[in-house]
Structure formats: C-alpha cells, structure tokens
Amino acid sequence: GTAASVHRSWEHVKGSKRAENTVNPIRRLVQGIDVKPNPALAKIDLSIGDPTVYGNLKPPREAEEALAQLVLGGTVNGYPPSMGVLESRRAVAEFFSTPLAPLEARDVYLTAGGSGALELALGAVADPGDNVLVPQPGFPLFMTTAGNLGIECKRYLIDPDRQWEANLDSIRAAVDDRTRAVVLNNPSNPCGSVWSAEHVQKVVELAAELKLVVLADEIYADMVFPPNTFVSAAEASRDAPVLVLGGISKRYVVPGWRLGWVLVHDRHNILEHAGMRNALNMLTMRMLIPSMLVQAVLPTLMDRSSVSVQQNVNSLLSTLQANAMLCVQRLGRAPALQPLEPGGALYLMVRIDLDRLGFRDDMEFTKALYAEQAVFVLPGQCFEAPGFVRIVFAAPREVLSEAMDRIQQFCEAHSS
Amino acid sequence: GTAASVHRSWEHVKGSKRAENTVNPIRRLVQGIDVKPNPALAKIDLSIGDPTVYGNLKPPREAEEALAQLVLGGTVNGYPPSMGVLESRRAVAEFFSTPLAPLEARDVYLTAGGSGALELALGAVADPGDNVLVPQPGFPLFMTTAGNLGIECKRYLIDPDRQWEANLDSIRAAVDDRTRAVVLNNPSNPCGSVWSAEHVQKVVELAAELKLVVLADEIYADMVFPPNTFVSAAEASRDAPVLVLGGISKRYVVPGWRLGWVLVHDRHNILEHAGMRNALNMLTMRMLIPSMLVQAVLPTLMDRSSVSVQQNVNSLLSTLQANAMLCVQRLGRAPALQPLEPGGALYLMVRIDLDRLGFRDDMEFTKALYAEQAVFVLPGQCFEAPGFVRIVFAAPREVLSEAMDRIQQFCEAHSS
Ligand SMILES: Cc1ncc(COP(=O)(O)O)c(C=O)c1O
Ligand SMILES: Cc1ncc(COP(=O)(O)O)c(C=O)c1O
Numbered sequence: 077g078t079a080a081s082v083h084r085s086w087e088h089v090k091g092s093k094r095a096e097n098t099v100n101p102i103r104r105l106v107q108g109i110d111v112k113p114n115p116a117l118a119k120i121d122l123s124i125g126d127p128t129v130y131g132n133l134k135p136p137r138e139a140e141e142a143l144a145q146l147v148l149g150g151t152v153n154g155y156p157p158s159m160g161v162l163e164s165r166r167a168v169a170e171f172f173s174t175p176l177a178p179l180e181a182r183d184v185y186l187t188a189g190g191s192g193a194l195e196l197a198l199g200a201v202a203d204p205g206d207n208v209l210v211p212q213p214g215f216p217l218f219m220t221t222a223g224n225l226g227i228e229c230k231r232y233l234i235d236p237d238r239q240w241e242a243n244l245d246s247i248r249a250a251v252d253d254r255t256r257a258v259v260l261n262n263p264s265n266p267c268g269s270v271w272s273a274e275h276v277q278k279v280v281e282l283a284a285e286l287k288l289v290v291l292a293d294e295i296y297a298d299m300v301f302p303p304n305t306f307v308s309a310a311e312a313s314r315d316a317p318v319l320v321l322g323g324i325s326k327r328y329v330v331p332g333w334r335l336g337w338v339l340v341h342d343r344h345n346i347l348e349h350a351g352m353r354n355a356l357n358m359l360t361m362r363m364l365i366p367s368m369l370v371q372a373v374l375p376t377l378m379d380r381s382s383v384s385v386q387q388n389v390n391s392l393l394s395t396l397q398a399n400a401m402l403c404v405q406r407l408g409r410a411p412a413l414q415p416l417e418p419g420g421a422l423y424l425m426v427r428i429d430l431d432r433l434g435f436r437d438d439m440e441f442t443k444a445l446y447a448e449q450a451v452f453v454l455p456g457q458c459f460e461a462p463g464f465v466r467i468v469f470a471a472p473r474e475v476l477s478e479a480m481d482r483i484q485q486f487c488e489a490h491s492s
Numbered sequence: 493g494t495a496a497s498v499h500r501s502w503e504h505v506k507g508s509k510r511a512e513n514t515v516n517p518i519r520r521l522v523q524g525i526d527v528k529p530n531p532a533l534a535k536i537d538l539s540i541g542d543p544t545v546y547g548n549l550k551p552p553r554e555a556e557e558a559l560a561q562l563v564l565g566g567t568v569n570g571y572p573p574s575m576g577v578l579e580s581r582r583a584v585a586e587f588f589s590t591p592l593a594p595l596e597a598r599d600v601y602l603t604a605g606g607s608g609a610l611e612l613a614l615g616a617v618a619d620p621g622d623n624v625l626v627p628q629p630g631f632p633l634f635m636t637t638a639g640n641l642g643i644e645c646k647r648y649l650i651d652p653d654r655q656w657e658a659n660l661d662s663i664r665a666a667v668d669d670r671t672r673a674v675v676l677n678n679p680s681n682p683c684g685s686v687w688s689a690e691h692v693q694k695v696v697e698l699a700a701e702l703k704l705v706v707l708a709d710e711i712y713a714d715m716v717f718p719p720n721t722f723v724s725a726a727e728a729s730r731d732a733p734v735l736v737l738g739g740i741s742k743r744y745v746v747p748g749w750r751l752g753w754v755l756v757h758d759r760h761n762i763l764e765h766a767g768m769r770n771a772l773n774m775l776t777m778r779m780l781i782p783s784m785l786v787q788a789v790l791p792t793l794m795d796r797s798s799v800s801v802q803q804n805v806n807s808l809l810s811t812l813q814a815n816a817m818l819c820v821q822r823l824g825r826a827p828a829l830q831p832l833e834p835g836g837a838l839y840l841m842v843r844i845d846l847d848r849l850g851f852r853d854d855m856e857f858t859k860a861l862y863a864e865q866a867v868f869v870l871p872g873q874c875f876e877a878p879g880f881v882r883i884v885f886a887a888p889r890e891v892l893s894e895a896m897d898r899i900q901q902f903c904e905a906h907s908s
Contacts, residue, residue, distance in 0.1 A: 084703035086762045089672075089733070091771025092619045094641070100777035128570035135569055144560040153551055154544035155747045188604050188750075191779035199640075203508045204620065220777050225510070226620075256505075287500035317505070331571045332784025334604075346502045355507025361516035361636050363607035367783050368748025 098224040101216050102458045111443045113450035120479045122467045123454045125265060125422055127329045132472040133395065135329045136388040142376040143369065152372040158360035160186025160337075164374040168337055171378040172320075177310040183340040185356055186374075188366050190295040190323035190336040195221050195364075197291050197319045197338050200355040202227045202256040208291070209250050209258040211242065213425075213461035215265045215293070230255065231460070236416060236427065240269035242279050248286070257289040257319075260309055263296035266459040266466040267425050268400070268418025270300045273307040284315035289347070293321045295336070298389075300420035301397035310341035317346045324370075326422065327389060328377055335366040335374070399469040399476055400424060406480035411491035413483070424467040425456070433490040438465055444490070449482035514640040517632045518874040527859045529866035536895045538883045539870045541681060541838055543745045548888040549811065551745045552804040558792040559785065568788040574776035576602025576753075580790040584753055587794040588736075593726040599756040601772055602790075604782050606711040606739035606752040611637050611780075613707050613735045613754050616771040618643045618672040624707070625666050625674040627658065629841075629877035631681045631709070646671065647876070652832060652843065656685035658695050664702070673705040673735075676725055679712035682875040682882040683841050684816070684834025686716045689723040700731035705763070709737045711752070714805075716836035717813035726757035733762045740786075742838065743805060744793055751782040751790070815885040815892055816840060822896035827907035829899070840883040841872070849906040854881055860906070865898035 106123075113119050127133045146152050159165065165184040173179040187193040194217060202208055204226025210218045212231035222229050230250040233243040247258065260279060262271045271279075283290045292309035300306045310318045323336025338356065342348055379385060400418050407415040412429035428441055435441045438455040442465060446452050456464030469476060522539075529535050543549045562568050575581065581600040589595040603609040610633060618624055620642025626634045628647035638645050646666040649659040663674065676695060678687045687695075699706045708725035716722045726734045739752025754772065758764055795801060816834050823831040828845035844857055851857045854871040858881060862868050872880030885892060 086703050086760075086766075088669075088703065089705055089762055089766040089768070091767035092616055094619055095616050095771030095774045098774045098777055100774070103777065124571075126571045131567075134566060140563055140566060144563045147556055147560045147563065150550060150556060151547075153746045153748045155540075155542045188780050195778060195780060200508055200511055203510055204642075217779065224615075224775070224778055253504075287502050287504065289505055330569045332569045334781065334783040344502075346505055350502075350505040351507035352505070355511030358511045358514045358516070359640070361514055361519065362611060362640055363633065364604050364611060364780055365750065367750040367786065369785070370783065 094224060094226070097226070098220055100220045102454065105439070105455060105458050109443055109446070111447040113446050113452070114448055117450040117482070119450045119452065120471070120475055120482070121452045122469070122471060122479055123452050125468055126331055127326060127422060127470040128331065130471050130475060133329050133392060133470060134388070136377065136385040138382065138384045139328065139373055139377045143373040146369060146372045152368045154368060156365060156368045156371050158363060158365060159357065160184065160365070161368070161371045164371045167375040167378045168339070171380060172308070172339060174311055177308065177341055179339060179341070185338040185360060186366050186371055187336045187338060188364055189325060189334045190293070190321055191217060191221070192364060192366070193321040193323060193336040193338045194218070194293065196356060196359055197321055198222055198225055198227060199359050200352055201289055201291070201319070206254045206256045207252070208256055209247060209288070211259065211261055211264070213266055213456065213459040213464070215261055216458060218259055232258070234264070234267065236425070239419070240264060240267040241271060241275050244278065244282055247282055251286050251288070255288060257291045258283050259291045259293060261293040262309070263299060263306065263420040265296070265421060266423050266461065267416070268421045268423040270304040270306060270419030273305070273312065276307050276309055276312040280309050280313040280316050280318070284313070288316065290316050290318040291321060292318050295321065295323050295326055296421040297322055297327070299327055299393065299396070301393065301400065301418070304419035306420070310339065313341065313343060315343050317341065317343050324377060329392065333370045335370045396422065396469065399471070399473060402473065402476055403467060403469050403480060406477070406484065410484040410487040412487050422468050422470050424469050425461065425464050426467060427464055430463060432492055433487060434492065435490070438463055441465060445483065445486055449486045451479050451482050510640060510642070513642065514636055516636045518870065521855070521871065521874050525859055525862070527863040529862050529868070530864055533866040533898070535866045535868065536887070536891060536898070537868045538885070538887060538895055539868050541884055542747055543742060543838060543886040544747065546887050546891060549745050549808060549886060550804070552793065552801040554798065554800045555744065555789055555793045559789040562785060562788045568784045570784060572781060572784045572787050574779060574781060575773065576600065576781070577784070577787045580787045583791040583794045584755070587796060588755060590727055593724065593757055595755060595757070601754040601776060602782050602787055603752045603754060604780055605741060605750045606709070606737055607633060607637070608780060608782070609737040609739060609752040609754045610634070610709065612772060612775055613737055614638055614641055614643060615775050616768055617705055617707070617735070622670045622672045623668070624672055625663060625704070627675065627677055627680070629682055629872065629875040629880070631677055632874060634675055648674070650680070650683065652841070655835070656680060656683040657687060657691050660694065660698055663698055667702050667704070671704060673707045674699050675707045675709060677709040678725070679715060679722065679836040681712070681837060682839050682877065683832070684837045684839035686720040686722060686835030689721070689728065692723050692725055692728040696725050696729040696732050696734070700729070704732065706732050706734040707737060708734055711737065711739050711742055712837040713738055713743070715743055715809060715812070717809065717816065717834070720835035722836070726755065729757065729759060731759050733757065733759050740793060745808065749786045751786045812838065812885065815887070815889060818889065818892055819883060819885050819896060822893070822900065826900040826903040828903050838884050838886050840885055841877065841880050842883060843880055846879060848908055849903060850908065851906070854879055857881060861899065861902050865902045867895045867898050
C-alpha cells in the first residue's frame with residue numbers, strides 16, 4: 077500500500093545488502109588476530125602496502141613544492157570537470173602514449189585513486205548478475221568493489237611455480253555468458269611478479285579470442301627491477317580493448333593524495349560501439365572525483381623530462397630492489413621457507429612448509445610469528461594464497477634486516 | 493554454458509545499465525542549449541554553484557597556509573584509515589556536537605566531498621528496488637546517484653508560496669513499503685530557502701511517524717542570512733535517526749578540495765540495531781576516500797575558536813547576503829519576474845510570467861536571455877521547477893549589477 081497507513085516500525089530499517097556484499101577479507105582476517113606481540117621486542121609491521129609508513133621513502137620534492145605553491149596561489153580551489161582537468165588528462169595521456177597504444181586526453185578519466193579507477197571501470201563494464209574474472213591469488217579490493225556492485229568474481233589461477241603466470245586453461249574454464257571482462261594485475265599485488273612481454277601478449281590474445289574486455293590494473297607500472305621490463309596490456313593488445321587502471325599512489329609514494337586514472341585503449345572501436353565511453357562519462361556525473369589540487373600538480377609529477385622526478389623514481393626502485401634481494405637471500409637460508417623472488421612492486425610472497433614447522437595454516441604461522449617475534453606479515457589467506465605469507469619490503473634496510481633475523485630464528489625454533 | 497566454446501562476439505560488449513541509469517539532467521539540458529550569446533556583450537555566467545568562479549570569494553587564508561605547510565612537511569602522504577583520520581573526525585564531531593545532538597569521532601565518516609557523503613549514505617540505507625523521498629524542486633545529484641544505485645526517487649513537494657516548506661501531505665502520499673529514507677536539503681539548492689526551526693521539527697516528526705531514516709543534506713549549514721537561523725535536522729529530531737550529509741566545499745569556498753562527511757545521529761539506537769554503522773563501515777572498504785592532505789587541515793579549518801576562519805565565513809555571508817538583496821530588489825522591478833528572496837546558500841529562484849513575456853517555457857526564456865543579453869542562468873527544468881530560473885549570486889557585485897540590468901532590459905523588451 078502507498079498510504080501512510082502502512083503500519084511501519086523501526087524494525088524495517090536495516091543496512092543494505094549492497095553493504096553486506098562489500099567484503100574486505102583482509103580486514104576480517106586481521107581483526108581476528110587476537111595475539112599480543114612479544115613485549116620484549118620492538119614491533120615490526122611488514123603488512124601494509126603503504127610505502128610511506130616508515131618515512132624512509134619520499135615523494136619527489138619538486139612535486140611537493142609545486143603542490144604547496146598551487147595551494148598558496150589560490151587558483152585551484154574550484155570544481156574540476158567530472159572527467160578531470162583537460163591539461164592534467166593530457167599530461168597523463170602524453171606520459172603513457174606509445175605508437176602502438178596511442179592516447180589522447182579524451183581517453184583519460186581522472187579518478188579518486190586506483191581504487192576509484194577500479195570502481196569506475198567495473199561499474200561501466202558490468203551490471204549486477206554479471207561476472208568478471210580475477211586472479212587467484214589476487215588483490216582483495218577486486219572482490220570488495222565488485223561485490224559492492226553486485227558483480228560476481230570468477231577466479232583464474234596464477235601459478236607460483238611459473239613466475240605467477242596466468243593459467244590460460246583456467247581462464248577458458250571460468251568464462252560463461254555473463255562474463256564481461258578479465259582483470260589483470262601486473263606487476264602484481266600480492267605476488268610482486270612481473271609478467272614477460274610474451275606472457276602479457278598471450279593473455280590479451282586469449283581475451284580477444286574469448287571477446288573479453290581487459291581491465292588491466294597497472295598501478296605498479298614501471299615499478300620493476302632490472303632485468304625485468306614492464307609491458308602494458310595496452311601495448312601488447314591488438315584486438316582486445318583495454319581499460320588500464322593506474323594512479324600516482326605507489327610510484328610517487330603518495331597514496332594519501334588519492335589520484336588515479338582509467339585509460340581507454342579502444343581497439344577497432346569496440347568500446348565506442350558498445351557505448352562504453354558514454355557509460356564512463358555518465359558514471360563520472362556522481363562527482364566522486366580527485367581533488368583539483370592534486371589534479372593541478374599532475375603535469376609536474378608526470379613529466380618524463382623532469383630529471384628530479386625521474387631520479388626520485390629511480391632511487392625508489394633501486395632501494396626496493398635492494399630490499400627485495402636482502403629478504404630473498406636471508407629467508408632463503410631459513411628452514412621451511414621458500415621466498416619467490418619478486419620482479420617489482422612492494423611485495424614478496426613466501427611459501428611455508430607448514431608441516432615442517434608444525435603449523436596448521438598460514439594464519440597460525442602469522443599469529444605465532446607476531447606473538448614470539450613481534451613481526452607482523454599478512455597470511456596468504458587474505459589473498460586466497462593458502463600456505464603463503466606476504467611481506468612488504470618497503471621498510472628501511474635495517475628494519476628489514478632485523479625482521480629477517482627474527483623470522484629465521486622463529487623458523488629454526490619451530491623447525492623439526 | 494561455461495566452456496570457452498561459448499560462441500562470442502564483440503557485440504555482447506556494452507556499457508552497463510547502471511551507467512545508463514546515472515542521469516544528470518542539468519548536463520543533458522545544458523548541452524542542448526545551442527544558441528550563441530550576443531557577441532557585442534561580455535558573457536556573464538550565473539549558472540554554476542561554484543563560489544570560486546569569479547575569484548572574488550576566497551577560502552580562509554589560514555587554511556591555505558596550513559595546507560601548504562602540511563604538504564611541505566611531508567608527513568601526510570600515507571593512506572588515511574577508511575573512515576578518516578581520527579583527529580580530523582574528532583574536529584568535525586566537536587564542531588557540530590550540541591547537547592541535544594551530541595557527536596563523537598565514531599559518528600563521523602569523512603567522504604570525497606558532499607557528493608561522496610550522498611553516495612555513502614544512499615548506498616547504506618537502500619538496495620536496488622527500494623526508494624527514497626526527494627524534494628521537488630531539488631538538487632539533481634540526488635537523482636543521479638540514487639539512479640546509479642538502482643534506488644527510485646519518489647518526489648515530495650516543497651512550496652514556492654510558503655518559503656519552499658515541505659508539503660507534509662505529499663510526503664505521506666509518497667511513502668510505500670519500499671521507502672527507506674526521506675532526503676532533506678536545508679538550506680536548499682536550488683531554492684536558497686532556509687527552513688524555520690518549527691518546520692524542521694514538523695518534518696522530522698513526520699519522518700519518525702512514518703519510520704523513515706532522515707538523510708539531511710546540510711552542505712549549506714550555517715550559510716544563512718540574518719534574521720534567518722539554521723537548525724540542523726539532527727538538532728530537531730528526538731526520534732527519527734538522522735544521517736547528516738555535509739562538507740567544506742561551499743562554506744569554505746573550496747569545492748576543489750573534495751572533502752565531506754556523513755554524521756550519524758542515532759536516536760534510540762535504531763541505526764545501530766539496524767546494522768547501519770556496520771553498513772557504512774563496510775562501504776568505506778572501497779577506499780573512495782578524501783585525500784589525507786585535506787583531512788589533515790580539517791582541525792585548522794573547523795575550529796570555531798579561530799578568529800580568522802570565522803571572519804572569512806562572516807565576510808562570505810555578508811557579501812552573499814548583499815548580493816542576494818541586490819538581485820531581489822533589481823529583479824523585483826523587472827516586468828513579469830517574481831524573485832523569491834533567499835534565506836541563505838548561493839541560489840535565487842525567480843518565477844517567470846511566461847505568457848506575459850511570450851515564452852513557451854523556462855528553457856526558451858533561458859536561451860533567449862543568453863542569445864540577446866549574453867547572461868546565462870539555469871532553466872528551472874534542471875531542478876524540476878518549471879516556470880522558474882535559478883540565479884547563482886556568488887559573482888562580484890558589479891558583475892551581478894550588470895547582469896540584473898540586462899535581465900531587466902530583456903524583460904522590458906519582451907513584456908507585452
Ligand atoms: C593492485 C592494486 N590496485 C589498486 C590499488 C589502489 O590504489 P590507490 O591507493 O591509488 O587507490 C592498490 C593499492 O594497494 C593495489 O595494490
Ligand atoms: C545540495 C548539495 N548537496 C551536495 C553537493 C555536493 O557537494 P560537494 O561539491 O562537496 O561534493 C552540492 C554542491 O553543489 C549541493 O548543492
């Protein structure tokens with residue numbers, strides 16, 4: 077009935093199912109960790125994918141100074157256009173454009189971080205009841221945001237014994253008539269892997285065969301350690317249309333600035349014809365957009381000719397590579413651990429011989445490590461990687477070195 | 493079928509229905525305005541709800557300087573917590589807390605502007621197929637974001653002949669068993685109206701009777717012209733739970749900084765019991781959050797004891813009130829126009845005697861005014877207010893004065 081006579085009570089007020097489906101597995105698992113760290117030892121947290129945590133890694137000073145000047149100049153306080161400021165979108169387009177994968181400002185949507193890019197792209201390609209393919213192990217935000225949008229996540233496997241390359245058969249097996257896109261994440265969180273150009277090629281060709289839009293989360297683009305090289309899915313794709321998701325959070329050490337992008341690489345006008353550009357435009361009407369302040373500093377930040385910015389990125393990468401090598405070498409000597417050498421990003425996956433250490437699963441390992449050695453890592457379960465733990469190697473060298481000592485002692489103490 | 497043998501073509505790739513339902517009426521109508529302004533006259537734009545457009549209105553200098561220092565200090569580049577930084581949430585809670593409507597940090601969610609607050613609150617209270625009541629005339633973003641979320645907007649009327657007070661019978665008539673909340677917007681966009689304490693009281697009491705959560709969009713809170721006074725729906729409500737939506741965009745002249753909030757005023761623990769706090773928490777897991785930079789400047793900005801910030805707000809209000817008075821007086825002398833004196837915000841609604849001027853509707857009026865006098869206002873249709881136009885009175889006095897002259901000449905030329 078519509079009349080106000082409808083007998084109503086406050087009981088009918090309830091939180092939405094949409095919210096219930098917005099699940100963050102890390103938060104649930106981490107909140108469940110009820111152990112106290114060994115009080116005799118300083119706590120060492122290697123669980124957070126935030127390069128600023130220890131203060132050792134810094135954004136390009138030039139960008140900070142340019143942003144401060146913009147704030148004081150008082151000319152960038154107004155509403156940006158819903159897709160983003162033209163000049164800033166142009167800077168992003170010029171930064172990433174290549175002969176094989178050309179970009180113009182119209183192909184760039186500025187978003188509230190990589191998280192905003194994911195929400196915008198998923199919202200444009202799929203409706204409730206549709207599904208997208210996501211990697212397993214993978215970045216939990218894919219499930220969190222897809223679930224919020226009523227989109228099912230069907231998993232495809234990436235193989236720890238083959239540099240976390242995608243198992244192509246598992247992609248074929250997962251596709252059904254409601255599958256809208258395949259999500260790629262290279263370089264990977266949580267695996268720290270960097271796919272070869274050949275493998276990226278194979279995956280995008282399969283996507284083309286299966287007629288899947290590619291959602292390529294490349295927030296760690298160019299954050300690779302030599303001899304690894306980064307090849308964007310857009311660069312490799314001749315036929316499959318690609319929406320590249322990216323942002324400034326990791327490469328410029330500013331996750332708190334909250335700016336990302338969706339890059340539209342449309343092959344054969346498939347997305348144009350599908351009304352995908354219009355879909356993206358309409359979704360931006362909600363004005364869930366990045367600040368005008370940070371948009372205005374993009375041309376300074378994303379300037380390949382800026383020596384100081386490039387130096388900052390290079391020193392970041394050499395620091396991260398040295399940190400990764402230290403962890404791989406030290407953990408390689410610990411009983412019952414197999415570190416899988418990362419090719420880039422911030423993350424090292426370590427396979428645990430649970431039986432040898434007498435632990436039921438990676439959660440029990442994580443809790444014991446924290447209780448005994450006050451070192452906190454994330455259990456692989458957070459990423460659907462049972463039997464692994466993820467270590468963030470962005471901490472200062474001496475902190476990492478201390479942590480590796482403690483992990484080694486821990487494994488020696490528990491190893492039969 | 494799930495096998496990859498599913499014959500697939502690129503034809504099945506299409507933009508989501510979700511995106512199709514994300515409609516921004518202003519954009520569609522304004523894009524349809526195909527007239528050229530009179531080249532002999534400088535264009536005057538009085539259509540955009542952005543107080544920074546002409547550069548005459550400025551944010552508190554103290555806040556700009558504090559933000560620049562924070563950027564240079566390099567300590568606020570990391571991820572904020574998903575609900576927002578505790579100290580910043582506390583500053584917002586202390587700013588708005590009153591004996592009758594107390595607030596703590598746990599009641600405050602920091603969002604990506606008022607637009608982010610609306611998306612968070614609507615997403616928490618309603619699922620696809622539910623509806624919420626929205627004012628007519630009203631702010632189009634309510635329809636844009638609700639449509640995106642699959643939530644139907646049922647209109648209740650606000651009455652131009654009674655200071656845009658809500659027609660309570662129209663609220664009763666609109667409620668049905670899928671109605672989750674009633675959206676209030678006081679002070680109002682587009683009407684510039686400010687409800688009396690008594691009227692706010694009546695509306696929240698009706699909400700309680702009908703068992704509706706109140707979503708009170710109060711982004712223009714405190715932006716009222718004496719003798720009008722602003723009373724929050726939270727302050728007036730004894731029984732109905734209230735989610736107040738707000739932000740810094742208008743009051744501090746920084747719509748480009750993109751920070752807002754949802755304030756949880758839970759009466760009798762109705763929202764707690766309904767799992768609404770949990771729903772809000774889970775929705776923040778998508779990390780569509782405001783920058784750490786602007787969060788960190790909130791304690792400076794939202795400090796009632798800061799003389800310079802308060803002076804800035806007071807001078808803003810006296811300027812806006814003077815501008816509003818100028819427009820009301822001048823348009824009052826123009827044939828066929830009835831300006832409805834605003835009590836606050838940035839907006840003046842003007843009722844047009846279309847017959848007397850020989851125009852079919854408010855769109856035709858708007859196009860002719862732009863073509864002949866190069867003055868651009870928004871047709872009432874954008875806000876479901878046929879026969880009206882909305883004027884933003886945030887421009888410098890001399891610009892407004894020139895625009896009022898031209899409107900008067902325009903009406904005299906067309907008036908029979
Ligand atoms: C794979 C991946 N995608 C997206 C994001 C989100 O990036 P942002 O912090 O810019 O929202 C992250 C950050 O951890 C990530 O690891
Ligand atoms: C009534 C109303 N609510 C919300 C908003 C959005 O505010 P913000 O720019 O902070 O997202 C506006 C801005 O125009 C508004 O007028």
